[in-house]
Amino acid sequence: MKKYILFFSILLLSQISEGIDIRVSLYSSIEINEGMFRLESGNYDLIGDGEVLKSFPKNGSELVYFSFRGSKVRLNYKGSNLGGFEKVELAAKDEAAKFRIRIEEDERVYSGSISLFENEGKLLAVNQVDLEMYVAGVVESEGEPEPNQAYLRAQAVIARTYAYRMRKSIRLAPFDLCDSPQCQVYNSSAYGKNGYDVYKAVFSTRGLILVDSKNKPITAAFHANSGGITANSEDVWSSPVPYLKGKIDSFSLKGRSATWERNIPIEEWLEFVKKSSPGIVSDSAAMKRVLEFENPYREKHLNAAGVLIPYTDIRREFGLRSAFFDGVQDGPSIKLRGRGYGHGVGLSQDGALEMARTGYAYHEILYFYYSDVQLVSVNQLD
Numbered sequence: 080m081k082k083y084i085l086f087f088s089i090l091l092l093s094q095i096s097e098g099i100d101i102r103v104s105l106y107s108s109i110e111i112n113e114g115m116f117r118l119e120s121g122n123y124d125l126i127g128d129g130e131v132l133k134s135f136p137k138n139g140s141e142l143v144y145f146s147f148r149g150s151k152v153r154l155n156y157k158g159s160n161l162g163g164f165e166k167v168e169l170a171a172k173d174e175a176a177k178f179r180i181r182i183e184e185d186e187r188v189y190s191g192s193i194s195l196f197e198n199e200g201k202l203l204a205v206n207q208v209d210l211e212m213y214v215a216g217v218v219e220s221e222g223e224p225e226p227n228q229a230y231l232r233a234q235a236v237i238a239r240t241y242a243y244r245m246r247k248s249i250r251l252a253p254f255d256l257c258d259s260p261q262c263q264v265y266n267s268s269a270y271g272k273n274g275y276d277v278y279k280a281v282f283s284t285r286g287l288i289l290v291d292s293k294n295k296p297i298t299a300a301f302h303a304n305s306g307g308i309t310a311n312s313e314d315v316w317s318s319p320v321p322y323l324k325g326k327i328d329s330f331s332l333k334g335r336s337a338t339w340e341r342n343i344p345i346e347e348w349l350e351f352v353k354k355s356s357p358g359i360v361s362d363s364a365a366m367k368r369v370l371e372f373e374n375p376y377r378e379k380h381l382n383a384a385g386v387l388i389p390y391t392d393i394r395r396e397f398g399l400r401s402a403f404f405d406g407v408q409d410g411p412s413i414k415l416r417g418r419g420y421g422h423g424v425g426l427s428q429d430g431a432l433e434m435a436r437t438g439y440a441y442h443e444i445l446y447f448y449y450s451d452v453q454l455v456s457v458n459q460l461d
Contacts, residue, residue, distance in 0.1 A: 099246070099457065100191070100207050100209060100210065101208060101209075101210050101213045101242050101255050101256065102205050102206070102207050102246075102253070102254040102256070103208065103254060103255065103256050103257070103258055104204070104205055104253075104254040104256070104257045104258060105189075105204040105206050105258050106182050106185075106204055106258070107257040107258055107259050107261075108259050109182065110201060110202075111147065111182055111203075111204060112147055113146040113147065114144075114181055114182040114183075115142055115143065115145065115181045116142070116143045116145070116169055116178050116180055117178065117180075117181070118135050118141050118177075118178050119177035119179055119188060120176065121171060121172065121174070121175040122134070122171075122172040122173050122176060123135045123171060123172060124168075125167075125168075125169055125170075126167065126168040127152075127162065127167055128165055128166055132156075132161055133156060141156070141157075142156075142157075143155070143169070144156075145167065147195075147197070148163070149163075150165070151163030152165070152166070152167045152195045152197075152202065154167060165196060165197065166194060166196040167194065167195040167196070168192060168193070169192060169194075170192045171190075171191050174209075176190065177189065177190050177268065180204070188268050188270055189206050189208065189267060189268050190209065190212040190216075191207050191208030191209060192206070192207045192208075193205065196253075203253060203254070205253060205254045210239065210242060210246075211281055212268060213242060213265065214238045214239045214242065214281050215268065215269040215274075215277050216265050216268045216269050217238040217263045217264065217265050218231060218235050218238055218269065218277050218281065219266075219267075219270075219273070219274065220263075220264040220265055220266040221234065221263065221428075222428065223271075224432060225273075225432070226275075226276035227432065227435045228279065228280055228283075228441075229434075229435035229439060229440055230431055230432045230434075230435035231277060231280035232280045232284050232441035233426070233431050233435070233441040233442075233444040233445050234280075234428070235277075235280050235281045235284050236284050236288065236299075236441065236454070237289065237299035237301055238263055239284070239286075239288050239457075240288040240289045240296055240297060241262075241298070241299045242263070243288050243296055243457055244297070244298065244299075245262070284441070286457050286458060287454050287455070287457075288454070288455065288456075288457055288460075289445060289449060289453070289454060290460070291321065291322055292321070292451055294460070296460070297322055297449060298312075298320065298323070298425075299425065299449070300312070300422070300424040300425030300426070301425045301427070301428060302419075302420065302421025302422050302423055302427060302428065303334075303336045303419075303420035303428050303429060304334045304335075304337055304401075304418075304420045304421065304427055304429040305331040305419050305427040305429075305430060306331060306332075306337060306338070306377075306401060306403045306417070306418025306419025306420075306423070307327070307328055307329065307332050307337070308376065308377045308423075309324075309325050309326050309423055309424065309425070309448065310325050310377055310422065310423035311323070311324055311325040311424075312424050314379045315422045315423065316424075321450065321451060322451055322452050325423075328427055328430050328448075330430035330431075330433040330434050330437075331419065331427045331430035331433070333433060334429025334432070334433065335429060336400070336419065336420035336429055338416070338417065338418055339399075339400045339401075339416075339417045339418075339420070340414060340415065340416055341397070341400075341415045341417065342409060342412040342413070342414050342415075343397060343412060343413050343415065344411060344412055345370070345408070345411055348370075348413045351393070351396050352369050352383050352388065355383060355386050355392075356383040356386035356388070365383055365384035365385075368382060368383065368384075369383050369406070370406065370413055371406065371407055372405060373405045374390065374403065374404060375405075377402075378390070381393065389402075391422075397415075399415065400417055401417050401418065401420055401422075401423060402423070403419050403423060405417075425448055426444075426445070426448040426449070427448065431444045434447065442454060
């Protein structure tokens with residue numbers, strides 16, 4: 080019975096959405112050479128360079144194969160070559176339309192339409208999907224550890240805010256967002272074990288985004304775990320943002336990603352440090368400082384012989400979970416004892432979940448992690 084309730088919820092959500100589409104580049108981390116579509120539900124037209132090649136009936140299961148050769152997208156349907164085209168579209172004709180796409184060994188399910196075309200010498204796949212359906216996919220893809228409505232609603236609002244902000248800023252590009260962590264992870268439509276709860280959270284917050292004091296959509300940054308203190312935006316990126324200020328976050332101390340350790344050979348560690356401070360080997364006090372140090376308040380720099388090395392540079396060099404860590408010599412290695420997971424700016428997912436478990440409402444979670452912001456409907460901005 081739950082399966083049918085979920086399907087009805089998906090249909091209802093799509094029908095009463097704000098009517099905003101988002102364009103997402105799929106498989107942005109790999110090069111696409113060939114693949115296939117399988118129709119899941121709804122009605123679709125297969126279009127090549129503006130001409131309808133095939134119309135597929137509701138709930139069809141037809142397979143369409145495609146390949147990319149010589150800047151053309153070539154199609155094959157039931158063993159017949161349909162030709163090569165500059166642009167191919169699998170265009171949805173109703174709200175229930177869903178399709179599967181398979182690239183190499185990876186198969187995903189999406190709502191809406193998809194376009195295939197050449198872009199800068201590579202095949203680009205762009206999913207045009209209702210904003211709310213996209214948000215549900217992001218919430219599930221970014222991780223919904225348990226069906227807690229306050230947590231899922233907070234995650235839905237920030238996913239929607241980020242998407243809406245990007246959609247308004249780069250409309251001339253062939254897509255608004257990628258599907259990787261560089262933007263927001265969007266592995267598929269939401270259809271996992273907690274799919275019903277995800278759609279319920281998206282439905283209950285539909286159209287709501289966070290804006291700053293100037294009524295502009297915020298950069299809704301989030302990460303896995305702050306380690307107990309969130310970061311100032313200027314300590315991670317280039318400039319300060321009023322609503323992205325670091326603060327004590329005790330809710331993240333119990334999270335699954337609250338702490339970590341990493342041992343790095345001293346020779347490897349010092350080789351990196353010497354790049355920033357060549358004179359360190361002749362300064363015994365400086366040597367001790369870079370082999371034994373504490374960082375209890377999420378400082379921005381490690382001081383090496385008067386040269387300030389950003390903790391973010393160290394994190395990037397060694398692929399660390401965060402830029403929030405202490406160091407202690409451990410035999411032939413330096414042991415880094417870290418806190419948190421991710422850049423530390425904005426909302427901590429582990430912290431937000433702990434707040435939700437404690438009884439905080441979704442808007443209280445958002446107002447804790449983002450300073451001086453308000454919840455508004457996108458209709459108030461268009």
